Amino acid sequence: MEKVVFKRPKYMKKAPFHYCPGCGHSIIHRLMAEVIEELGIGEKTIGVPPAGCAVLAYDYFDIDMGEAPHGRGAALATGVKRILPDRIVFSYQGDGDIAAIGTAETIHAANRGENITVIFVNNSCYGMTGGQMAPTTLLGQNSTTTPGGRDKDRDGAPIDLSEMLAITRGAVYIERTAVNSIKNIRKTKKAITKAFKVQMAGLGFSLIEILSPCPTNWKMSPVDACKWIDEDVMQTFPLKVIKDETG
Amino acid sequence: MTTKTKKGRIVIDSKLCKGCYFCMSVCPNELIVISTESNEKGYYPARFTETKDEKDRKCTGCAMCAVICPDIAIEVYRG
Ligand SMILES: Cc1ncc(C[n+]2csc(CCOP(=O)(O)OP(=O)(O)O)c2C)c(N)n1
């Protein structure tokens, strides 16, 4: 008998994504929906989408969601979790969102040890607004605001937000992964599962930073964008478990 | 007794596909090609080259193409 071994996960609506071809957001959405289904938490998970290319995430996830203003995902998730402590609450944020305008909210939520999960999608640019430099843009990387490449003296160096958050006392689990290959996609799914389990056990703040292709603003084919993550992005942002205090 | 090796098969939804080439780049058996005709959105969708009742099918149903597909355009069957 023939069996279905791969199909659309239950908590992902049958709606076509608006994302560009090869966009990492779409892969990350699906992985999250798979994890939510596998953990059996679909009826009690609340997501907080960002301003950014993932602004319409609520059109795709078949779970409860409430949009945050730009950068305020961790603050909004804090409020939701405190009012409804039995729910699983995550914010979903881009690198511009979390590492520029939302830096303060994010650091304090981590430091307070809020029992929430943050999904931090690092595509090393402001995707939605047309590819401006983000704090995470690599040195030498072209963006519309760093023509000729990001220059350390003029523009500053890329920010290691996850490492910064790891030194806060309330952060329990922080890992950096990527979705540019089968192997890395599988590891990302494991990391998201772990982060949700940290929250389900009431341990405190968890965050998964995911290196994600933005072929459109990087002006590369999707396949080349994945190669570029291996060859360049990971030199600045190495994949690793940055903090694990789950015991 | 006949030993039957398990075979796989995929179905690509050409309306959802955006022709990103990811599935083609990972299929170990090179069973996916890009169509010469575009879909409604103007993308050239991926096409699976094996038919269901073909003998000696190479697809193993490994699902690598589906795992990397950003647009959830691929369903995988095995058996
Ligand atoms: C308060 C506020 N300031 C600025 C903007 C404009 N804006 C929308 S998305 C965005 C940046 C998006 O970049 P990122 O967070 O990295 O998400 P991506 O699109 O790359 O996934 C900006 C600056 C806004 N929506 N709200």
Ligand code: SF4
């Ligand atoms: S601009 Fe980049 S991040 Fe936004 S949808 Fe397109 S590929 Fe994805």
Ligand code: SF4
């Ligand atoms: S399931 Fe595996 S073998 Fe079959 S088309 Fe997909 S990648 Fe190729």
Ligand code: SF4
């Ligand atoms: S990976 Fe998905 S979207 Fe990309 S070409 Fe293959 S079927 Fe189409």
Ligand SMILES: [Mg+2]
């Ligand atoms: Mg971004």
